[in-house]
Amino acid sequence: MKRYYILLILLTGFACNKQLEEYNPSGLTTDQVFSTPEGFETLVNAVYTYNRWWYGKEEGYSISEMGTDLWTSGTGDKYPDMTQYINLQASNTVVSGLWKQLYAAINLCNTGIGRVDQAGYTDAVRKTRNAELHFMRAFYYWHIVEMWGGVHFTVNETTGVETTANRTPVDTFYALIFRDLDVAINDLPLTTTDYGRATKPVAQAFLARMCLTRGLNERAAVLADSVINNYGYSLQAKYADLWSMSNLQNKEVVWAVNYMKNLVFDDRVDATLYPNGHSRGANNGHLMFIMKYDDLPGMQRDVTNGRPFNRYMPSLFLLNLFNENADSRYAATFKQVWYCNNLKTAPAGMKLGDTAIVVTKYAVTNADTAGKKYRVYDRNMVYAANGGGKDRTHYISLQKFDDPTRASMSEEESARDAFIIRLAEMYLIAAEAQFKLGNNAKAADYINVIRKRAAIPGHEADMQITDADITLDFILDERARELAGEQLRWFDLKRTGKLEERIDKYSPDPAANFQSYHTLRPIPQDQIDAVTNKAEFTQNPGYQ
Template sequence: MKRTIIMLLSFALLAACNKQLEEYNPSGLTTDQVFSTPDGFETLVSAAYSYNRWWYGKEEGYSLAEMGTDLWTSGTGDKYIDLTQYYNLQASNTVVSGLWKQLYAAINLCNTGLGRIDKAGYADDKKAIRNAELHFLRAFYYWHIVEMWGGVHFTVTETSGVETTANRTVVDSFYALIFRDLETAVNNLPITTTDYGRATKPAAQAFLARMCLTRGLNVRAAALADSVINNYSYALLPKYSDLWRMDNLQNKEVVWAVNYMKNLVFDDKVDASLYPGGHPRGANNGHLMFGMKYDDLPGMQRDVLNGRPFNRYMPSLFLLNLFNEQADSRYNATFKSVWLCNNLKTAPAGMKLGDTAVVCSKYIVDATGKNYRVYDRNTTYNSDEGGKDRTHYVSLQKFDDPTRAATGEEESSRDAFVIRLAEMYLIAAEAQFNLGNSSKAADYINVIRKRAAVPGHEAEMVITGADISLDLILDERARELAGEQLRWFDLKRTGKLADRIKKSPDAAKNFQPYHVLRPIPQDQIDAVTNKTEFTQNIGYQ
């Protein structure tokens, strides 16, 4: 995947000529010529993967997939409170508009490839694999579209010119195609790949398991999850914290990831052709989003280790209280609560380098006599558990990158995990619970809870079938997957969004039932000529 980036950039520049008032194509190549050779077609497939980078590890993706749920609320730096807190969310939202365009561009590229692959000059075995990858990716992108916007525009053919009409297609039709595409992927993708980031047979099975759970096909969801767990070389890492080490990203627990390059030049932070308007997309930005502002506090200055805090999102008190950190190692692996002195110039008297300078806590803390700053439960959260101090709080650290070259570096080469093996245990557990097999569901959940146990506290982490409920499963998904861009989908899938959002009061006060769908971008509504057929989602203006 990574070694084809230069070719991808060249092709993107070629395609960008279509946006010029005066076209100039010095190479003389046409789309038909490029896509009629294996080398040229490879650029199409690589480009089809690249659209995942608009969502995974990006602020826009976090705003849509994690925020507006029970787990998070806004930090001071949150730019999109209309999304994250449903505050007068309307069709003019730029995030919704931008991702709509990118997802449909991805769909069109997949459709283009599927319609042209027979003439690409591939050998039969390579053609079957590339065809399967495009089917997988089309299913993946359509899942985002149908869950975000419902029964909107649907097509399986290449758009080669200007189209001014759009259709409204029922959700069932989207999912019928998703399942067909994934069947093709499962049947034709290789079990493994030497080109990290490409889809494989187990990745397709894992995503199909997610789709089966979404559509209530519990027997099949359980079987597919079992297949991924038992039939391949994946394994849970012994320590949850090891998942997030920058030197261990390509590990046995990752079923599929969006990969970013260590050479940030090729992650395209700003490219006028790929990213119009000069908006910095670049590499993984997750390390920027969840950190509280520490760098103006006594004894502290910004450094690489503690990160560059954009202060966008803070955990809800509900999320923090889901953990018993005495028994569950995931709390300290997931969150940062202590900042150590790195600046003697502003340090209080008696503080040395490496001493505690700042403590954030979900508990009420007596700060009397302490020479470091304390931000406790009463400081950070209101009595109703909404955000009070949105600048200083326990911070998600799973996506931190202490390998960045400079304190101001916005980009990280961290891969964004899309599917982990732990999710397969959780899918199997939920499917078994839905089938009435609570004891078996508990067995699956206990596998990941035992992995997370603090040594000596293993017994405290074990649950039984009597403990199992849908809320417990959602709680466990929060502990295991917080921040991994699944939460909004989980709550919508289980019909729990309206109920669980009450645990994050800042979003709950604005939430309306129609928010289970996003607004269709206004520029799309304005552009179509069949406005009586292609109308806005209910509730939005």
């Protein structure tokens, strides 16, 4: 969605215990604004904006990709308590911030659902907007229930100060999620001219994900297959094509957060609503996974190579999942070579455009690098013997989210859309569902579609698998190869019951601190402190 409106977030009302003198210069009330089609449109549009707190944002990556088998901390990691479970507690600012924004989104959805009949819409528009609100409520509640479990649940608009919270079973959350998605699928349009809005296939795709989460494998397979075959989506010819800044709105994308090219409208800072100073803004995934290259010989920071925040580095396990001689996804996903762009610091004889840095997942010898002008970082320099991080500053870097179209080398914001659901996930959902139904041959067929797309020409046979290859671990490995960095990994490992096992096996940095209770996040301490029914609304087990 390209539009979001600040007025509505203010009008939906969050109270505090300070005594404030209120002044409303417009004279408008919530009832007045929401009783007109024009006013209600701002509510629906505002509902979508809460996606921007999660998708393409540092906090979202730290809570959904980090602390898994695929990543570990770079030297710039701001939240090691989250990403490596180092004394993770309720004071963590990531869980506090996302909790508040998700519940603000839920309240806005509830407000809209409760008021849409009085908005003055035509029947057709009312039906669509109501369906959008139900879809978005299901989407936001999924994040809440998976992260925090059976916490506060409501379907009613909050209009004043509430000092109590409830503890509601997880099954109740999912019952509502499924009811809301049924409304969405029944009433959403097949397509939209307003890129980023929910549609019927978007709702079906998300319901397929929910069915897989809840063990409804037959229904998950049917829904995923429907999205694959019935709505005109298609895989891009090359995996690398997905990540081109000139090709973001392509036929593989089922649903995305649409960040604007004009960064002024991406709402980076608003002192009233976003006092933390970085707010939502545009996509900042391009900052998070880049190694520190700009102080090495022959290099300086530029737009092409990106601004290195040095937050996250791939686990050695993730890198080793790829056969880069057959699978094009490795080269499309990771950057291993940097080329000289600064003669002032370059070694003698190095020219602009020559190789300046190579990072490799293999061990190299002195003989391999003898006579080379460029700097080499091999696996033994970057990773410890157990696979944990050793040099957390120089490493193979995720490049899927790079944005060479930014206006300057220091620009933190990117207009890159953040993909939430794409077609390849539907093939993987269908495959996992068929595997769980005992149909390994069908599962292999689905996976082979995306592996065929990923094959380097001439290596198609190397990429094909058979039913004998299909296991749950193989499917998780394939999801890693296809979806690394796309903010699904923590959900995948939790859904399959593999979070602790895979961390212990493949990610020694978070494994040093992970406890079984970390499959839920701590409820923010400011929430615990604020409620008056503390005996009923208690902290999740394991957290202080």
